Amino acid sequence: xxxxxxxxxxxxxxxxxxxxxxLERRGALRGSAATLASFGFQHARVxxxxxxVDMAMHAVRALLDETGTSPDEIDLxxxxxxxxxxxxxxxxxxxxxSVLHMRDLMDFFKYPVSRLQSELDLENASVAGVDQQGCxxxxxxxxxxxxxxxxxxxxxxxxxxxxDRLPHGAAREVVYNLVSDGAxxxxxxxxxxxxxxxxxxxxxxxxxxxxxxxxxxxIAAYFPTARAVIEETLRKAGVTxxxxxxxxxxxxxxxxxxxxxxxxxxxxxxxxxxxxxxxGHTIAADNFIxxxxxxxxxxxxxxxxxxxxxxxxxxxxxxxxxEH
Amino acid sequence: MSDSPQGxxxxxxxxxGTGTLGRELVAxxxxxxxxxxxxxxxxxxxxxxxxxxxxxxxxxxMAPAECAALRECVTDVVHCAADxxxxxxxxxxxxxxxxxxxxxxAFANECPRLERIACFSTVYVAGRTSGCFGEDDLGGAxxxxxxxxxxxxxxxxxxxxxxxxxxVAMYRxxxxxxxxxxxxxxxxNAIHHALRLLYQGLAPMVPGPETALVDLIPVDFAADAAxxxxxxxxxxxxxxxxxxxxxxxxxxxxxxxxxxxxxxxxRPAWRKRSIARPALVDLDTYELFxxxxxxxxxxxxxxxxxxxQSFAYQLAYPKxxxxxRADEALALASIQAPPVLDYYExxxxxxxxxxxxxxx
Numbered sequence: 001x002x003x004x005x006x007x008x009x010x011x012x013x014x015x016x017x018x019x020x021x022x023l024e025r026r027g028a029l030r031g032s033a034a035t036l037a038s039f040g041f042q043h044a045r046v047x048x049x050x051x052x053v054d055m056a057m058h059a060v061r062a063l064l065d066e067t068g069t070s071p072d073e074i075d076l077x078x079x080x081x082x083x084x085x086x087x088x089x090x091x092x093x094x095x096x097x098s099v100l101h102m103r104d105l106m107d108f109f110k111y112p113v114s115r116l117q118s119e120l121d122l123e124n125a126s127v128a129g130v131d132q133q134g135c136x137x138x139x140x141x142x143x144x145x146x147x148x149x150x151x152x153x154x155x156x157x158x159x160x161x162x163x164d165r166l167p168h169g170a171a172r173e174v175v176y177n178l179v180s181d182g183a184x185x186x187x188x189x190x191x192x193x194x195x196x197x198x199x200x201x202x203x204x205x206x207x208x209x210x211x212x213x214x215x216x217x218x219i220a221a222y223f224p225t226a227r228a229v230i231e232e233t234l235r236k237a238g239v240t241x242x243x244x245x246x247x248x249x250x251x252x253x254x255x256x257x258x259x260x261x262x263x264x265x266x267x268x269x270x271x272x273x274x275x276x277x278x279x280g281h282t283i284a285a286d287n288f289i290x291x292x293x294x295x296x297x298x299x300x301x302x303x304x305x306x307x308x309x310x311x312x313x314x315x316x317x318x319x320x321x322x323e324h
Numbered sequence: 325m326s327d328s329p330q331g332x333x334x335x336x337x338x339x340x341g342t343g344t345l346g347r348e349l350v351a352x353x354x355x356x357x358x359x360x361x362x363x364x365x366x367x368x369x370x371x372x373x374x375x376x377x378x379x380x381x382x383x384x385x386m387a388p389a390e391c392a393a394l395r396e397c398v399t400d401v402v403h404c405a406a407d408x409x410x411x412x413x414x415x416x417x418x419x420x421x422x423x424x425x426x427x428x429x430a431f432a433n434e435c436p437r438l439e440r441i442a443c444f445s446t447v448y449v450a451g452r453t454s455g456c457f458g459e460d461d462l463g464g465a466x467x468x469x470x471x472x473x474x475x476x477x478x479x480x481x482x483x484x485x486x487x488x489x490x491x492v493a494m495y496r497x498x499x500x501x502x503x504x505x506x507x508x509x510x511x512x513n514a515i516h517h518a519l520r521l522l523y524q525g526l527a528p529m530v531p532g533p534e535t536a537l538v539d540l541i542p543v544d545f546a547a548d549a550a551x552x553x554x555x556x557x558x559x560x561x562x563x564x565x566x567x568x569x570x571x572x573x574x575x576x577x578x579x580x581x582x583x584x585x586x587x588x589x590x591r592p593a594w595r596k597r598s599i600a601r602p603a604l605v606d607l608d609t610y611e612l613f614x615x616x617x618x619x620x621x622x623x624x625x626x627x628x629x630x631x632x633q634s635f636a637y638q639l640a641y642p643k644x645x646x647x648x649r650a651d652e653a654l655a656l657a658s659i660q661a662p663p664v665l666d667y668y669e670x671x672x673x674x675x676x677x678x679x680x681x682x683x684x
Contacts, residue, residue: 207598
């Protein structure tokens with residue numbers, strides 16, 4: 001059977017890393033800095049001058065450079081965006097707080113992924129956007145990459161990109177989580193020995209589409225559905241939780257991870273949690289930033305089974321088992 | 325038996341006669357020749373009522389003349405009055421459940437024609453005890469889940485002391501959830517509030533194992549059983565469990581499944597809301613969630629978790645109630661608690677269709 005894996009991962013985080021106290025002074029938190037600190041957060045990463053497209057470019061350039069991949073090797077680009085604004089070009093100057101600011105009709109036809117393909121000379125790549133799944137979008141792009149690689153012989157290398165940046169001045173707290181800006185880029189390839197995709201599973205509950213008015217219901221739905229999705233992914237992978245070596249999380253609060261680990265009866269030691277405080281929740285890029293950092297830290301051994309789980313508005317719960 | 329040995333008509337004083345069980349018992353006593361007097365904080369046009377309050381000492385808050393007159397004629401005291409709120413401050417719970425009972429017994433002790441007393445307690449005096457809990461077990465050795473349980477256990481101490489001098493029988497009730505036939509609920513309790521939270525999708529998790537038994541009884545069984553034991557098989561000094569027992573109690577997992585399927589059956593649009601079955605978790609995980617909600621200061625979830633917390637902690641201490649003495653006495657009258665799942669959906673349906681009583 002043909003294997004598909006995530007051959008390489010890079011990411012980009014803005015340099016600006018204000019503390020919770022600084023963010024509180026700026027009025028960027030809904031609640032108190034102390035509460036977020038007790039939930040495991042320390043810093044957010046805030047793009048002061050970079051757009052989401054800039055961050056995507058940085059991440060992809062680093063990926064191509066590090067792996068020595070020629071731009072013309074890329075056969076398909078799947079560009080994931082969690083925020084609806086991430087699928088459009090930014091048209092400055094925008095009114096304060098504005099997300100989708102278009103000056104004229106043709107602005108609606110300007111796409112980040114086309115610009116990426118052009119700027120980085122990805123001449124052989126066709127492109128597609130993957131969005132409307134919140135923070136689960138990058139997981140979907142990996143699933144689609146895998147499916148395409150298995151279905152189409154002439155597609156050998158897929159570039160998955162995710163980049164999101166909150167609008168200037170936006171609150172940095174969403175449902176007790178500290179939100180950062182950031183981007184990640186992945187190379188998904190056939191027959192790679194790295195990060196083989198063993199199984200993936202996603203559940204969508206469109207009933208919660210109006211997320212802003214259903215915050216409490218969403219918190220309540222999050223935990224039992226997360227457990228069900230993780231259990232189903234493990235079943236698809238044919239492994240038990242005991243066989244999982246590491247849980248590579250999305251960087252929602254450490255507290256919510258501790259609760260979820262309790263639900264699935266997973267030891268706390270298996271969670272790679274170092275980035276939750278340091279990086280915050282970069283919307284969609286978390287799991288892959290964490291995968292890269294856990295790898296660089298030498299924590300992952302070849303053959304380790306990794307469980308990646310994320311949750312996105314929409315609502316979407318998404319999970320993946322990788323063999324490192 | 326409706327007359328006293330002297331031939332004078334019996335007078336039954338019922339405290340808490342307007343409550344869930346009390347009103348059912350009053351209806352049954354009213355079918356006999358006995359005079360039924362309900363001690364109540366509110367007047368009622370449907371039954372003979374004396375205004376009073378068990379928290380007011382041995383006169384029970386009655387006017388002196390009324391109290392004196394009642395003392396002369398009362399033959400039976402049926403003490404149902406209780407504060408069944410699970411999370412009341414302990415001193416408040418004690419005021420009604422312990423001191424109120426002490427006052428009722430003191431009043432009864434002054435009644436020259438007194439023949440018998442019924443005191444109602446709860447099987448949950450077992451508290452944090454796990455495993456089998458019988459009618460002669462005292463419970464509470466491992467502490468209690470809430471102030472209601474503790475105050476009722478303390479009440480039992482008062483009753484047991486009184487048993488040496490007064491003809492008292494004690495009836496420990498399981499959780500009453502409604503009428504088995506109509507599903508109607510006369511007094512919403514923690515179970516119904518939890519059902520509403522599940523319906524609203526605000527209950528993410530419940531502490532307890534899938535296999536924990538959930539003992540519930542319908543009010544018609546509770547009233548039939550208590551009436552029979554008191555009227556036809558009175559045994560002073562005895563304690564009875566009026567419960568479903570292990571064989572008729574569903575597991576927590578099955579009860580949750582039955583709840584979700586009843587929601588879907590009786591409100592098909594509910595399915596579209598994609599509300600997940602709550603996760604069953606260990607106590608540590610549940611408490612971590614509660615603490616997080618408290619720290620976040622989320623008022624809606626705070627109320628929801630407190631509502632679940634007040635009773636659901638019991639589920640983390642799995643137990644089976646044994647009712648050997650009651651079963652033996654009730655078998656002669658063919659009275660038996662029905663299996664919970666045989667009527668549970670009726671109660672859920674009533675809750676949905678009346679919006680938890682608001683439209684009843």
